[in-house]
Amino acid sequence: MAENLQAEYSDVLIIGAGISGIGAAYRIREKNPALSYTVLERRAQIGGTWDLFRYPGIRSDSDIFTLSFPWEPWTRPENIADGPDIREYLTQTARKYGIDEHIRFNTRVLSADWDSGTDTWTVQTEVDGEPKTYRGRFLFFGTGYYNYDEPYRPEFPGxxxxxxxxxxxxxxxxxxxxxxxxxxxxxxxxxxxxxxxxxxxxxxxxxxxxxxxxxxxxxxxxxxxxxxxxxxxxxxxxxxxxxxxxxxxxxxxxxxxxxxxxxxxxxxxxxxxxxxxxxxxxxxxxxxxxxxxxxxxxxxxxxxxxxxxxxxxxxxxxxxxxxxxxxxxxxxxxxxxxxxxxxxATGLQLQALGGIALSIDGAEVKPQDRFVYKEHLLEDVPNAAWCVGYINASWTLRADLTARSVAKLLAHMDAHGYTHAYPHLGDVPMPEKPAWNINAGYVQRALHALPKSGTHRPWNVRHNYLLDAIDHRFDRIEESMVFGRVEAKSAQSA
Known part of the structure; x- marks a missing residue:
């Protein structure tokens, strides 16, 4: 309990300082200027995937004008950008908007546990080998879906x-x-x-x-x-x-x-x-x-x-x-x-939520057992979003929709005094389909680790930016959602 009293508190904890995390920080602050946020980044600098991969020829596999942020235009002439240039763009963007001041580097997130008595997340991290605890009202997983520690390595005899x-x-x-x-x-x-x-x-x-x-x-x-x-x-x-x-x-x-x-x-x-x-x-x-x-x-x-x-x-x-x-x-x-x-160059391994152990009141949550709601929330998991891009288009197209949706949800909660929100399927029958409808080896190997997709909205994971953009424009924020509040003492002093 003493450790929790000393834990650093933020209204929103963003995990990852790559495209997803930086985009989320901007959109959340844009719509919710009164909310505090902290970005927890495992690596020593900004970039995420674009800091991890340093091999010769590394570049985007989608055009940079859709991979860059819609609120910070790409100004160079390239339509396809090299990895170092993307990393520099992210670094400069974070600095320009003051996002870098909210980043805690060399911070590896190990676990996150939701306390329904106070409606807060307690996040256990490791900073340069030493444990450190953070607490927050809302979690945003900007962790992507790569396993940063273990790539796919098939056995080659000899x-x-x-x-x-x-x-x-x-x-x-x-x-x-x-x-x-x-x-x-x-x-x-x-x-x-x-x-x-x-x-x-x-x-x-x-x-x-x-x-x-x-x-x-x-x-x-x-x-x-x-x-x-x-x-x-x-x-x-x-x-x-x-x-x-x-x-x-x-x-x-x-x-x-x-x-x-x-x-x-x-x-x-x-x-x-x-x-x-x-x-x-x-x-x-x-x-x-x-x-x-x-x-x-x-x-x-x-x-x-x-x-x-x-x-x-x-x-x-x-x-x-x-x-x-x-x-x-x-x-x-x-x-x-x-x-x-x-x-x-044998491929990647996928994992949900950056491999972070997730629990609610101490009970383990397995992402693969939950349906995905509107492509970024998990069934019956309160105050938590996971940003995952498209398989057939630029990552940022959906990442920005996700960030804006989360910012809108936070504003709705604040306006109504809610301290928790989660999507609930209940007893509604929901047929399953693969969340990613491609036959790539890295996807087929990870089907057991990914959350489930339903066959119709708002539980259908699809890969169509045009339809998603239209849905976002006319989104009903209370659809299949449960909202509530705790009346106890504030989360910060809990």
Missing amino acids: IEQFKGDVVHPQFWPETFDYTGKRVVVIGSGATAISLIPSLSETASRVIMLQRSPTYLLSSPRVHPVVQAIRKALPVRAAYWVVRWFNAGFVMLVYALSRKTPGVIKWLLRRNAEQNLPQGYPVDVHFKPRYNPWDQRMCLILDNDLYSAIADGRAEVLTDHIDHIDADGIVLRSGERIDADVIVT
Whole structure:
């Protein structure tokens, strides 16, 4: 009890200082200027994902005009931005709006327990190895869905015998020098696709070793249409037009992929043929077995992967690994690849709520047992929101909708004197469906760890920004919600 008396209190505790956390801090303060907030950040600086990933070629896999905040326009010319530039943008934005003054760095959140007697959360953290307690009325999980500690590492027989370097992109050593070395990148997802053109600039040989191909969509780094819009209109107007232009393009490609997959297959294959050497076996290395957007489509910049292959700086092998020995990789086909460096771009592991242990009055809450309400609240969990982006569009498009919804909820609670709010399904029958409707390996591996989606609103997790934006505009804040208050002494003195 003595520890709780000394705990630092804030009206809102935001976990994570990446895009989600910074966006939430701005929106909550914008609509609720009287509320106090604290951002708890595990890392030593701002950025979240964009601070974690430091591998060569790291960049956004969606356009920066929708990935940046609608209230702080991106001013550089790039349509697709590099990781360091995104991290710098987040840092400058947090500083500009005073958000950085509310961040507690090197603070790892371990658990959060809701006390229904005082309607407050008690959050246990670790700061430089020492325990520290925070208390707050509302929790906002800006933790994303990556497991920052454990990437996905499939077993490769014999990899411990390899005498070269084995590197996972999630933990890329900043001083690692691959100049003049033979590099094999295992994987064909977004990480491998962005790594290979960069590695091929100085490595002696770069091979992308994939079990199966991925659909690749090329985008210009600096988009001529976007630049024309920005030249023709004032800054603020141009920014909004560009955001909707880019968001509309992504939604159109996704819709066509679902409705007319043959057309999209033909367009993507034709682009590959036009940018690869004549006679290149496109159907072997760039013809997936599934339809476009059954898995997430990968973005390449100005056809850079195809250019690296055409120039002889990179190559693709489609095969399965039999085993790894001291000098390289032996494939099931019998072919071997000699290597100095093996990069295991084998994917991510997902987890709910940043792996934080959640409980209500001491009873464990398992996120996978709860339905998701309006894509950001959990069934019967009071005063807590989790920000999760789209699978088929920019993360920030939904992150900003989530932040605005939470800010609106807090204002409603304050106006009516409520101290708790939670969505309640009750005895209403609700069929389940996957929250993420793609067949990507990292999603299929984590279905047991993710919250549940229903089949109709407000319990339906969908990935359609246009419909979500309309729903947000006409949202009924009390729909399927329970509100209440504690009449006891204030949470701060409890």
